[in-house]
Amino acid sequence: xxxxxxxxxxTLAVGDPLVIESRRLTDRLLSRAVGASLDRQLxxxxxxxxxxxxxxxxQHIVSLPRRTSLAGNWDxxxxxxxxxxxxxxxxxxxxxxxILGAETAIGELMECLTAPLxxxxxxxxxxxxxxxxxxxxxxxxxxxxxxxxxxxxAIIQLDPAQPLMHAA
Amino acid sequence: xxxxxxxxGCLDGDMTTQEAxxxxxxxxxxxxxxxxxxxxxxxDPALQPSWDGNDNLGEAAPxxxxxxxxxxxxxxxxxxxxRDNRVVEFTExxxxxxxxxxxxxxxxxxxxxxxxxxxxxxxxxxTHTYDWTGLPxxxxxxxxxxxxxTTPDMLKASLDLLAALAEGS
Numbered sequence: 001x002x003x004x005x006x007x008x009x010x011t012l013a014v015g016d017p018l019v020i021e022s023r024r025l026t027d028r029l030l031s032r033a034v035g036a037s038l039d040r041q042l043x044x045x046x047x048x049x050x051x052x053x054x055x056x057x058x059q060h061i062v063s064l065p066r067r068t069s070l071a072g073n074w075d076x077x078x079x080x081x082x083x084x085x086x087x088x089x090x091x092x093x094x095x096x097x098x099i100l101g102a103e104t105a106i107g108e109l110m111e112c113l114t115a116p117l118x119x120x121x122x123x124x125x126x127x128x129x130x131x132x133x134x135x136x137x138x139x140x141x142x143x144x145x146x147x148x149x150x151x152x153x154a155i156i157q158l159d160p161a162q163p164l165m166h167a168a
Numbered sequence: 169x170x171x172x173x174x175x176x177g178c179l180d181g182d183m184t185t186q187e188a189x190x191x192x193x194x195x196x197x198x199x200x201x202x203x204x205x206x207x208x209x210x211x212d213p214a215l216q217p218s219w220d221g222n223d224n225l226g227e228a229a230p231x232x233x234x235x236x237x238x239x240x241x242x243x244x245x246x247x248x249x250x251r252d253n254r255v256v257e258f259t260e261x262x263x264x265x266x267x268x269x270x271x272x273x274x275x276x277x278x279x280x281x282x283x284x285x286x287x288x289x290x291x292x293x294x295t296h297t298y299d300w301t302g303l304p305x306x307x308x309x310x311x312x313x314x315x316x317x318t319t320p321d322m323l324k325a326s327l328d329l330l331a332a333l334a335e336g337s
Binding site for chain 1: 192194196235236237238239240254256257258259263265267269274275276277279281283295297299301302
């Protein structure tokens, strides 16, 4: 994330309690607005403690409600991939065969995300980026890695001990 | 409501040239309506042209209400071209994001996101983001030009139109 990547405007009510904590609110808004960019950095292995925004983002994405929502997104993606093309959307521009071919890994990912255990922010970010990156194997044939491989990498990084194992 | 000055600065220390253009634009405002009411206006593509401050959307067929990631809704732009919009983030009542692309093709690389955060039962903080960091530099020039010409004011215009609709409903 850099200054060239982001521009924002915000409108807040005067007297709103949110304004009292304007800095915290600004951090939160920025962290959300640039969330996808921060997720890409976390997924690439940048440490959450590198910057205030990365730390805020990492804290946000590892929360159980957030992880449960992400798991729900993967579940819905599977259901869409199983659907036959309809008259309304005759050619669904996803890659159903790729998605269904990775069903086992998706199930494993969902299980890890929804377990009430600590997880590594990098793994959550990797699982999230796979859904929002236009070059992800979910949408594109261009990537060198299979979806199942990318999911397995994310699952490995969900282990919170991973950074320690690399440091050892 | 008081508009805050535009923010554009070094957010986490990675400085680049001042000439470079922001590729993530965002606008936020509080809307005096329940989050569910606002979300319905966003998640039903047929209603999106009614609050489009970007003057870009034409029409979408009814019956495409979005319910989750992986779904695709079809939108005809004002200029007549048609886009497949892949839903890439979704939390009912809280979050929706989609990546447009030509019909039947891979996503172009830009993304529209809406996040709703209830303040209380009748007020919601809404953040609208346009992120074109994923749009390749070799994209068709009209698409790049459109991305470059998008401003936070356009996003705020959508927010204001959305607020007028939600607060009036």
